[in-house]
Amino acid sequence: MKGIRRLAEHLDISIGTVSRALNGKPDVNEETRRRVLEAAEQLGYVANQSGRALRKGSTGVIGFMMQTGREITGQGDIFFMSVFDGVQTVLARHKLDLVALLCSSEEDPDDYLKRMVARGFADGIILSATRRHDARFEFLARHSIPFITLGRSLTDVGQPWIDLDFEGMAEMSIERLARAGHSRIGFVWPHGDLNLGYVFIERCREALARHGLTLAEECIFRANPNEAGGYAVARQIKDSAKPPTAIILVNETLVTGLYHGLEEVGLRPGPDIAIIGRRSPQARFLSPSLTGFELSLRDLGIALAESLLSAMPAYGHLYPEVVRRKLWPMSLIDGDSG
Amino acid sequence: MKGIRRLAEHLDISIGTVSRALNGKPDVNEETRRRVLEAAEQLGYVANQSGRALRKGSTGVIGFMMQTGREITGQGDIFFMSVFDGVQTVLARHKLDLVALLCSSEEDPDDYLKRMVARGFADGIILSATRRHDARFEFLARHSIPFITLGRSLTDVGQPWIDLDFEGMAEMSIERLARAGHSRIGFVWPHGDLNLGYVFIERCREALARHGLTLAEECIFRANPNEAGGYAVARQIKDSAKPPTAIILVNETLVTGLYHGLEEVGLRPGPDIAIIGRRSPQARFLSPSLTGFELSLRDLGIALAESLLSAMPAYGHLYPEVVRRKLWPMSLIDGDSG
DNA sequence: TACCAGACCGTAATCGTTTTCGGAAATCCT
DNA sequence: AGGATTTCCGAAAACGATTACGGTCTGGTA
Incomplete structure (x- = not known):
């Protein structure tokens, strides 16, 4: 018994x-x-969770899907820990649990999600590392699973999303660099179909145009979105016939690698080449100090959770006023690198 | 229908x-x-997962429990991404899924685990951030849930575990520092009840004794296990009446903070004070380069998974030869910091 | 033909909950 | 006192899968 x-x-x-x-x-x-x-x-x-879920048709679990593996996502790692913290403070109010759905780099993300959904794993889902064309959006919509994405995509299906304010980042970066007299500005574009690369470069192009500048194709450097990728970019810059005088990075994990790489090839961030990136908790301790963007990840997590809940039938009425789509603001912090 | x-x-x-x-x-x-x-x-x-789990009595899911929040665990963050990768390559062979059980810093880890287990969430569990006295061990044993721990504890219940080879780390560090003429060696001890701090300091004491040295109490620096903690230690060292000439760190996230802090107070790692730590992927790009330990996290993940499976009734026979308890080897890589 | 073995497949019980429905008992109202 | 409400609880039907069991059919053999 x-x-x-x-x-x-x-x-x-x-x-x-x-x-x-x-x-x-x-x-x-x-x-x-x-x-x-x-x-x-x-x-x-x-x-018992199985019996209860079977009967109720809901699990009390929210899934946060993320990729694991060596070539980790655009916004990897530590990034998420603080976001989780924010998400959980909201979910705890409703006795909901958060689990991370870990998709191995060896499995197709679309298949993985499909499996998890069909299994009835979670009542709501948070998607990260959104791709330019992301089949997961349509899939979730088709099965009417409540979800929110951290990042946009061309494959928008009307779901709520929160994304970093790349518009603002582009304008502020370019504005600052242009004012400092830079006219040949480069850009590191992470490999893969991640949407953020496309968005940011587009916004940069626009911002450059506003300042009467253009983005030279040879100043766009492709890289894997990790330390090694950033490291490799330094070499490319050095070997470049007409190297840029400034570099902008979207991806936080590239920065440390780039710094190291630049040192190897004898370029000092700041005096020799301006660098603007994202000041992640680790990046704050780089030297020379990084000029770049900071944001509150925990608050972002809170917004993410509230917005997701507002999209869930059972909780929607509790969050009537919540913003469904938001460009998350970031502030540009002065450093010595640009 | x-x-x-x-x-x-x-x-x-x-x-x-x-x-x-x-x-x-x-x-x-x-x-x-x-x-x-x-x-x-x-x-x-x-x-459907619920129906299937209810009938079969098993879920096909392995849970990896970890803490989230600002004051993150001893071996935080990026550390896990690679471990996950290893775990998943093994689990995939048996069509098992891995999810991360995220315990908020606001909830008691013991309560959290209890809830997850009672819910019947996972067939097997991997515990990390083991504490010196860890009630989770007894709980899982009492409920005969297969589990393995990444880290040891005084509360051993005979379960399999894998832990970093602190014995080796201590001996190699002290050996190297003693040979270089250091006699006043300091140690950063992360706050909290995490077991690894206790183990490592004990092994250091023994290693020092073997070289005719002792660990001065005032050379033990307590710190939160994150960048800010490491940063604070630099100040303490500077203000110390008789500062150590070398510092050993167990915790990878402390290193970047310490580096930055030392720069602030005008001490150069290497020439002014020797530093030995763990060379995490980010730490590899520090300058001056860090002398420290590297290990294969992915292989560790593989070992973890195989050892867990061998403790599970349904899979045990497939892994008859697996080591149940292992000190994971690390190699000391030369850098300029000590 | 009669019997039997094996290959396939359908029936129904079961896992542990939640929830609807109806009934019994208690309470209220006139 | 008698009917109408309430209050509380038990019985039973789901939820969606797995699986033990038994039944039908085929083909082979005596």
């Missing part, structure tokens, strides 16, 4: 009543409820 | 046969099986 049945037997009442007592349903005597709660505590009873 | 019933109806056969066909059971006509598989593919059918 296991589960709720055991509890019911022990109390000599029916399992229905036990369930109602536990779930705070109204039609149960307060004295009975007290006894049930007490016995549950004492016997260490917790409802 | 949903799920397997729909599929059965569509094919005009019974749900039992469909299930058998899908699960590769022997007593089903090959032609029928082909039709079922085809229809399943076409209709995008995937078995």
